[in-house]
Amino acid sequence: xxxxxxxxxxxxxxxxxxxxxxxxxxxxxxxxxxxxxxxxxxxxxxxxxxxxxxxxxxxxxxxxxxxxxxxxxxxxxxxxxxxxxxxxxxxxxxxxxxxxxxxxxxxxxxxxxxxxxxxxxxxxxxxxxxxxxxxxxxxxxxxxxxxxxxxxxxxxxxxxxxxxxxxxxxxxxxxxxxxxxxxxxxxxxxxxxxxxxxxxxxxxxxxxxxxxxxxxxxxxxxxxxxxxxxxxxxxxxxxxxxxxx
RNA sequence: CCCCGAAAAAG
Numbered sequence: 001x002x003x004x005x006x007x008x009x010x011x012x013x014x015x016x017x018x019x020x021x022x023x024x025x026x027x028x029x030x031x032x033x034x035x036x037x038x039x040x041x042x043x044x045x046x047x048x049x050x051x052x053x054x055x056x057x058x059x060x061x062x063x064x065x066x067x068x069x070x071x072x073x074x075x076x077x078x079x080x081x082x083x084x085x086x087x088x089x090x091x092x093x094x095x096x097x098x099x100x101x102x103x104x105x106x107x108x109x110x111x112x113x114x115x116x117x118x119x120x121x122x123x124x125x126x127x128x129x130x131x132x133x134x135x136x137x138x139x140x141x142x143x144x145x146x147x148x149x150x151x152x153x154x155x156x157x158x159x160x161x162x163x164x165x166x167x168x169x170x171x172x173x174x175x176x177x178x179x180x181x182x183x184x185x186x187x188x189x190x191x192x193x194x195x196x197x198x199x200x201x202x203x204x205x206x207x208x209x210x211x212x213x214x215x216x217x218x219x220x221x222x223x224x225x226x227x228x229x230x231x232x233x234x235x236x237x238x239x240x241x242x243x244x245x
Numbered sequence: 246c247c248c249c250g251a252a253a254a255a256g
Contacts, residue, residue, distance in 0.1 A: 001249080002248065002249045003249085004249090005249040005250070006248095006249050006250095007249095008249090008250090009249070009250070035249095035250095036250075037249055037250045038249090038250080039250085040250040040251065041249080041250045041251095042250090043250090043251090044250070044251060047251095070250095071251085072250060072251050073250080073251080074251085075250095075251040075252075076250075076251045077251090078251085079251060079252065080251095082252095105251095105252095106252075107251050107252045108251080108252080109252085110251095110252040110253070111251080111252050111253095112252095113252090113253095114252070114253060117253095141253090142252060142253050143252085143253085144253095145253050145254075146252080146253050148253095148254095149253070149254065152254095175253095176254085177253055177254050178253090178254085179254090180254045180255070181253080181254050181255095182254095183254090183255090184254065184255060187255090210254095211255080211256095212254055212255045212256085213254085213255080214255090215255045215256060216254080216255045216256090217255095218255095219255070219256080245256085
């Protein structure tokens with residue numbers, strides 16, 4: 001069944017969810033019993049293909065067939081709900097999950113926090129961050145990056161930057177995503193000086209900018225009319241071995 | 246601890 005699960009996962013990642021569903025049938029016909037991993041993989045594939053209703057149906061059917069959803073299975077569906085902006089249902093499922101003895105972990109909190117951030121409810125995201133900390137699940141860099149991104153989107157750059165400083169002070173290391181979020185945020189409000197400062201800081205710290213970082217910064221330079229500098233940055237991007245897309 | 250499943254950034 002590990003083999004079937006891996007194949008199903010591969011098909012989902014190749015956007016061939018229907019083929020993955022077919023393979024599930026084949027798997028059963030071959031007398032191989034699907035497990036939580038199999039169903040979680042399919043639900044995730046359905047969610048990524050924006051086929052949320054089918055993912056929900058699969059979840060219910062799986063549960064009716066006697067499978068006990070675990071934290072990973074709940075997380076996959078909760079993440080899908082969050083990404084589709086269905087926060088109410090996501091929270092219902094989160095309660096259901098806790099009621100069934102599944103412990104929320106960083107993945108789950110990250111999905112909830114990111115969902116609230118992207119649906120414009122940064123304050124709710126900050127509340128969940130508190131819950132997370134109080135329940136003894138220390139946020140990692142992904143969760144803090146979610147929060148910083150939410151603050152940037154809410155035009156609360158200063159607070160976002162403050163979280164960034166706090167992360168460093170607490171001995172954690174911002175990664176290329178964290179830096180890219182802040183650089184993009186500062187570029188979008190025209191604070192190119194701050195963006196450039198972070199860009200040089202990340203390189204000093206050995207954190208290599210990627211195509212996302214460069215794209216934001218080039219966009220930011222163009223926005224403030226620094227076309228020549230944008231072009232130079234494109235050149236240094238290429239010479240740094242980063243392929244423009 | 247113990248092979249397969251869930252989370253973040255630009256366009």
